Amino acid sequence: MSKDQFKTRLQIAKNKLLRKNLEGKNQNTSNIGSAFKLSTELVAAVVVGTIIGFILDKTFGTKPWLIIIFFFVGVIAGIINVIRSAKNMQK
Numbered sequence: 001m002s003k004d005q006f007k008t009r010l011q012i013a014k015n016k017l018l019r020k021n022l023e024g025k026n027q028n029t030s031n032i033g034s035a036f037k038l039s040t041e042l043v044a045a046v047v048v049g050t051i052i053g054f055i056l057d058k059t060f061g062t063k064p065w066l067i068i069i070f071f072f073v074g075v076i077a078g079i080i081n082v083i084r085s086a087k088n089m090q091k
Contacts, residue, residue: 034089037085038082038085038086041078041081041082041085042078042079042081042082043078044078045074045075045077045078045081046071046074046075046078047074048074049070049071049072049073049074049075049077050067050070050071050074052070053066053067053068053069053070053071054066054067056070
């Protein structure tokens with residue numbers, strides 16, 4: 001192998017390694033950021049479900065039944081979102 005071929009191969013390897021490192025840095029997030037994202041998804045689903053239940057209860061005069069039902073629907077939806085996001089983070 002000539003000196004020029006070696007330099008070319010070495011440069012290609014360096015470029016691949018640099019590209020791989022840059023892609024890895026863009027995809028990595030901090031643990032605190034990941035935890036914040038998951039907790040926000042859970043809390044948002046519960047809050048939205050509760051607000052919908054409150055509005056429907058006020059409209060139909062069925063207090064507190066629809067608040068309770070939609071609260072639990074929000075909890076279930078939040079847990080499903082957290083599981084889905086955690087699976088995506090593992091990829």
